[in-house]
Amino acid sequence: MKTEIYEEKAVLVGVITQNQKEDKAREYLEELAFLAETAGASPEKLFFQRLEYPNPNTYVGPGKLIEIKTFVDENDIGVVIFDDELSPKQLRNIEAELKVLILDRTSLILDIFAKRAQTANAKTQVELAQCQYMLPRLTRLWTHLERQQGGIGMRGPGETQIETDRRIILTKISLLKQNLKDIDQQMSTQRKNRGKLVRVALVGYTNAGKSTLMNLLSKSDIFAENKLFATLDTTVRKVIIENLPFLLSDTVGFIRKLPHHLVQSFKSTLDEVREADLLIHVVDVSHPNFEEQIDVVNSTLREIDPNEKPTILLFNKIDAFKFTPKEEDDLAPIKRENISLEELENTWMAKMQDNCIFISAREKQNIDDLKQMLYDKVKSIHVERYPHNDFLYQNYTEIETDE
Numbered sequence: 411m412k413t414e415i416y417e418e419k420a421v422l423v424g425v426i427t428q429n430q431k432e433d434k435a436r437e438y439l440e441e442l443a444f445l446a447e448t449a450g451a452s453p454e455k456l457f458f459q460r461l462e463y464p465n466p467n468t469y470v471g472p473g474k475l476i477e478i479k480t481f482v483d484e485n486d487i488g489v490v491i492f493d494d495e496l497s498p499k500q501l502r503n504i505e506a507e508l509k510v511l512i513l514d515r516t517s518l519i520l521d522i523f524a525k526r527a528q529t530a531n532a533k534t535q536v537e538l539a540q541c542q543y544m545l546p547r548l549t550r551l552w553t554h555l556e557r558q559q560g561g562i563g564m565r566g567p568g569e570t571q572i573e574t575d576r577r578i579i580l581t582k583i584s585l586l587k588q589n590l591k592d593i594d595q596q597m598s599t600q601r602k603n604r605g606k607l608v609r610v611a612l613v614g615y616t617n618a619g620k621s622t623l624m625n626l627l628s629k630s631d632i633f634a635e636n637k638l639f640a641t642l643d644t645t646v647r648k649v650i651i652e653n654l655p656f657l658l659s660d661t662v663g664f665i666r667k668l669p670h671h672l673v674q675s676f677k678s679t680l681d682e683v684r685e686a687d688l689l690i691h692v693v694d695v696s697h698p699n700f701e702e703q704i705d706v707v708n709s710t711l712r713e714i715d716p717n718e719k720p721t722i723l724l725f726n727k728i729d730a731f732k733f734t735p736k737e738e739d740d741l742a743p744i745k746r747e748n749i750s751l752e753e754l755e756n757t758w759m760a761k762m763q764d765n766c767i768f769i770s771a772r773e774k775q776n777i778d779d780l781k782q783m784l785y786d787k788v789k790s791i792h793v794e795r796y797p798h799n800d801f802l803y804q805n806y807t808e809i810e811t812d813e
Contacts, residue, residue: 418488614692616663
């Protein structure tokens, strides 16, 4: 499923509802703009509309759709991106009105995943998610072949074509699922061959700095940049702190409204999370709504594995943290930007006890404290699992794999 939105000018559309207030809607659309930039588009304008709920036919109301169309026509806009997943009916109606490429958040994320996937495993997972997304939307691909009338003997070519395409995609989905089963078995074998080493997995919201931290701890050179979903393929490295080795894996970042079938198709990648002994939940503390991002990650983790795992909450990017002191006579509610880093540290460390740390991976701040914390946690897990086994690791083979 190619969307070809590189260097396209785009407009973004969101709704303000009783369940999604204006500040949230704006934040979500700003994140959607970041997604669009990651995919190669250039966001030109954000459109909002206050509605009780999204219009079931066109997502926004008819008047707002005309306003969007006017802007699209006058500014040579090539793509319009909606913040929620659109139904086949909505897609068909919006395309008929705007006559440009229409994407929703799901298809945009899939497009980014398709461009970022490097290994056969990631490419297969993305292709499966694309097929599952496309299947209920086949009708909009064949509107020029719609059957003209019903009744016995009046079966039109459009329905025949749609059924043919549906069979093709269902066959492909079945094949891709089988391919992923084979990949799952291979990866499961690889995990079993890693021996007795404790497994630690980096998890977190996309662009929180997991790959940068991975490079720092493992002294490797994994691709990292300031874009969403820079990492899709799971990378596993052997890390040694003092005399203690363990396996560290970097996993795909999470995001709001991550499509369920995308989580399912990335099952083999997320098995690293399921099989980890310890999770490091990396949080971008400089983000104005990092607490909501924590909730998104925790919710996705529960979907992957309902079992609670030992977790270190790691607040990254303290070098980028911004603090605006509140005036003494200001009676407005305290916002995140009015809370100092020291106050946040005291709050979260009290809540998480010794399972919380604040660092900057880029500036290498508090990295020694992090290494000591990791050493203590990993050693504790190993001693509990192998109470009569001394720390004699010289027989373990070096493990360095990209999966």
